[in-house]
Amino acid sequence: MSTMQFLFSGFGGQGILFAGKFMVYKGMLEGKQVSWLPSYGPEMRGGTASCSVIVGDEPVGSPIVTRPDVLVAMNLPSFDRYEPAVVPGGTVFLDSTLISRKPARSDVTVYEIPATKLASDNGIPTLANMIIVGKILHVLGQFDEGDVEAALKKVISAKHADMMEANLRALRLGTQA
Amino acid sequence: MSEKVLMKGNEAIAEAAIIAGCRHYFGYPITPQTEIAAYMAKRMPKIGGTFLQAESEIAAINMVYGVSAAGKRVMTSSSSPGVALKSEGLSYLAGADLPALVVNVQRGGPGLGGIQPSQSDYFQATRGGGHGDFHMIVLAPASVQEMAEFTVKGFELADQYRMTAMILADGTMGQMMEPVSLDLAVSPMPEKPWATTGTRMKRPHNIVNSLYLVPEVLERSNFERYERYRTIEEREAMYEEYRMEDAEICIAAFGIAARVSKNAINEARAEGIRVGMIRPKTLWPFPSAPFRAAADRVKAMISVELSMGQMIEDVRLATECRVPVSLCNRVGGMIPEPEQILAAIREAAKTGGNKQ
Numbered sequence: 429m430s431t432m433q434f435l436f437s438g439f440g441g442q443g444i445l446f447a448g449k450f451m452v453y454k455g456m457l458e459g460k461q462v463s464w465l466p467s468y469g470p471e472m473r474g475g476t477a478s479c480s481v482i483v484g485d486e487p488v489g490s491p492i493v494t495r496p497d498v499l500v501a502m503n504l505p506s507f508d509r510y511e512p513a514v515v516p517g518g519t520v521f522l523d524s525t526l527i528s529r530k531p532a533r534s535d536v537t538v539y540e541i542p543a544t545k546l547a548s549d550n551g552i553p554t555l556a557n558m559i560i561v562g563k564i565l566h567v568l569g570q571f572d573e574g575d576v577e578a579a580l581k582k583v584i585s586a587k588h589a590d591m592m593e594a595n596l597r598a599l600r601l602g603t604q605a
Numbered sequence: 606m607s608e609k610v611l612m613k614g615n616e617a618i619a620e621a622a623i624i625a626g627c628r629h630y631f632g633y634p635i636t637p638q639t640e641i642a643a644y645m646a647k648r649m650p651k652i653g654g655t656f657l658q659a660e661s662e663i664a665a666i667n668m669v670y671g672v673s674a675a676g677k678r679v680m681t682s683s684s685s686p687g688v689a690l691k692s693e694g695l696s697y698l699a700g701a702d703l704p705a706l707v708v709n710v711q712r713g714g715p716g717l718g719g720i721q722p723s724q725s726d727y728f729q730a731t732r733g734g735g736h737g738d739f740h741m742i743v744l745a746p747a748s749v750q751e752m753a754e755f756t757v758k759g760f761e762l763a764d765q766y767r768m769t770a771m772i773l774a775d776g777t778m779g780q781m782m783e784p785v786s787l788d789l790a791v792s793p794m795p796e797k798p799w800a801t802t803g804t805r806m807k808r809p810h811n812i813v814n815s816l817y818l819v820p821e822v823l824e825r826s827n828f829e830r831y832e833r834y835r836t837i838e839e840r841e842a843m844y845e846e847y848r849m850e851d852a853e854i855c856i857a858a859f860g861i862a863a864r865v866s867k868n869a870i871n872e873a874r875a876e877g878i879r880v881g882m883i884r885p886k887t888l889w890p891f892p893s894a895p896f897r898a899a900a901d902r903v904k905a906m907i908s909v910e911l912s913m914g915q916m917i918e919d920v921r922l923a924t925e926c927r928v929p930v931s932l933c934n935r936v937g938g939m940i941p942e943p944e945q946i947l948a949a950i951r952e953a954a955k956t957g958g959n960k961q
Contacts, residue, residue, distance in 0.1 A: 449611075449782070456611060456784050464611070464782040468637055469721055469938075489867035491781045494942055582611075 431461075431484025433493045437510055438502025438523070440477045443557035446583065447500065448479035450561060454570075454579035455483035463491040476506050500560055501527060502543070519567065521560050539563060541605045547598065555598035562602020571603050609784035614752040614774060615640035617785050618708055619648070621756035622680055624789050627706070628654035629672045629679040631665040633687060636720040637776035638710035641682040662687040666694030666707075673703040674813040676800025678760050682708035684776075685726050686717055688734075695769060696735030700815025702799075702830070704763035706756065707741070708772040710779040711911075713938035721938025722776030722861060727915035730773045731889040738827055740834055742770040742841065743888040745859040749783035751886070757789050762841065764795050766833055773888060775911065777861040777940065837890055844892035845884045848874065852881030854953050855899045857920045857930075858909040859885050861940060866909050869946035878954045888916070893923035900924035905953040909933045909946055 436448045445466050455462040465480040480493035499514045501507035502523045514520055516535045525544035541563050543556035565571040580595050612620070619641045622630070630645040642658065649656035655672075659665035665681045672679035683691065688709045698705050709730065713723040730743045742762050744755040752774065759770035801811045817823035848870060849855065858866045863884040873880045883899060885892050899906075906928050908917035914932040921930050933949040935941045 452782065453611060456609065462611075462784065465777060466780055468776070468780050469719075488783070488864075489871070490861075490865040490943060491777065491783075492865070492940060492942075 431482065431486055431488075432497050433495065434481040434483070434498045434500070435478060435493045435496035435510055435513070436481065436500045437476060437478040437506035438500075438557075440475065442477070442502045443554065444477045444500075444502065445479050447557040447561050448481045450558070450579055450583045451481050451483065453582040454575060457578055457582070458575065460484060461487050463488040465491045465493075476503070476509070478506065478510075498564065500564070502557065502560070503527065504529070521564055523556060523560065525556075539567065541602070543602075543605070546601055546605060550597070550601060552594045552598055555594060558595050558598035559602040559605060562599035563605050564602075565599070566603040571599070609786050611782050612749060612785050613640055613780060613782050614746070614749045615710065615779040616644050617749045617753040617787075618682070618756045618772065618774075619644035620787060621753035621789060622678075622706065622760070623648060623652065623654070624787060625678060625757045625760040625791050626794060627678040627680050627760065628652070629677055630655065631657050631659050631668040631679070631681050632683065633659050633662045633665055635684045635687045637712060637722070637779050638682050638684050638708065640779070641708060641710075662690035663694065666691040666698075669705050669707075670694060670698055670701070670703060673698065673705050674701070674801050676797040676802055678704075678706075678764070678794065680706040680708065680760075682710065684710050684712045684720075685714050685723065686712075688726065689729070692729075692735040694735075695741065696733075696737050696739065697815050698769050699733070699735070699739035699741075699830075700737065701813050702767040703769075703813065704760075704767050705769045706759045706763055706772070707769055708756075708774065711773065711775045713936065719938040720776065722778075722911060722940060723936065723938060724773075724775055724860060724862060724911035725913070725915065725936065726773065727888065727910070727912055730771055731891070731919070734769075734771070739830065740768070740837075740889055742766070742768065742837065742890075743773050744770060745773050745886060745888050746778060747860050747863045747884060747886075749778075749781065749785045752778060753785055753787060753789060755886075757791055761792055764797075766837055768833075773860070775861050776938075841887060842890040842892040842894070843886035844895055845886060846895060847882040847884060849881035849883065849899065852879050852899075852902070853904050854878065854880040854950060855896075855903045855906045856880065856882040856909055856946070856950070857885070857896065857906055857916065858882060859888060859916065862909045862911055865941055865943055866946055868943035869950060872943060872947050873950045873954075876951075878950055880950050880954070885916075888919075891919045891923065893919075896920055896923035897925070900927040903928060906930040907933050907946075907949050907953055909941060909949075911940060912936060
């Protein structure tokens, strides 16, 4: 991996920014060059949220991801909007509980994960985002319990320390999804 | 090397200000810089400082005037329309020769405009920012690390030259997170014998004022201030050169525009086009010397801006119009994509200039 550009997208409240933060912390702890840029515009005030995440070996130039290598789409409007932007040969992770249509692109690899359903079936209804992150790490061959836990510790504030276990469970679920 | 932490640019500014010894913050919320105020609201009470959400931007800048007159490090922050409201206070600070740090995390305008990133307050910042003859030192960070470092630098320069330093950032710089080292060196605050700290019956009163009704006296104060400005222009201009060694095309860009330009430059280099960039880190004083020197070596310049073309005037002044300078821009909260800049580079490589 030289540089990987991620675009996380979905509804506000699905933990889009949190998922991105986790990826960035994980990259930073592994000594990578990273950046994280949220959408803060009108869309985030009740609509689609997105965040650009770059993890790589080179210093990050533009922090804005317009041609993602990896797209995470957690709702249909985001999938409709960003599917065309994925680089040819890129990868798409979508929440198939909330996105019923099939991908239009045939030049990208698509993983359809029923993340929202899996989350609610497993009693962690707010963690569909981390199930998808678990899947991403699994696919990229970057799932390591120790690294994942270290990054979670950084991104989960002390106030919410009780959420550690649930997040770990979501990530593990993702690896099998 | 100290441990790096992930922070938003806005938070890095706030923490760096505290590290620099700032214990007084006055502001009024506005997107996209509200995290600065939020951070100060959380931290200041814990370290014996003052956080005050003023009733307006104008009130906030006048509170800055008061604290500065008392000799303390003080700051305010806002975004474009809010900074416009502060312009009266900025002029009074200049007239009274008071140091202060003012942060502008720019958004698209004019008017209330939008809340997305912009660089269209360049003129406002670099031409003084209020009525009367004056300047502010204007620092233009292009990373979260620089947001922190320039904040410290801003306080130091402000104290050294007794004037306002402005951090001219934009919505992207404020909102993005990057690893930042907060191991920041801060030089001790200089003595401020002019400050209104109480005479203890041992010295004459210090008076902080910007009113000079005798024109000869007012003229002299202007002349003296501009002597100081000349020193700053000679000493304090900062810039970065990127891949300029053999460049035949030179990009001029600051802040987020410089970040995006780096991508385009690397892509153009891969196509064999010799392009580099001069990135001003200070916008006033403008780093004219490297542009003037580059003008004799390159065949074209491209000013990449999130405005309708403001810095391009300084590039043309610095290069004395020896090379054609074209504009590559987006406005209104839009940001140029690397492809747009790459196209401008290709165009310049094809047609640019008549130098051999």
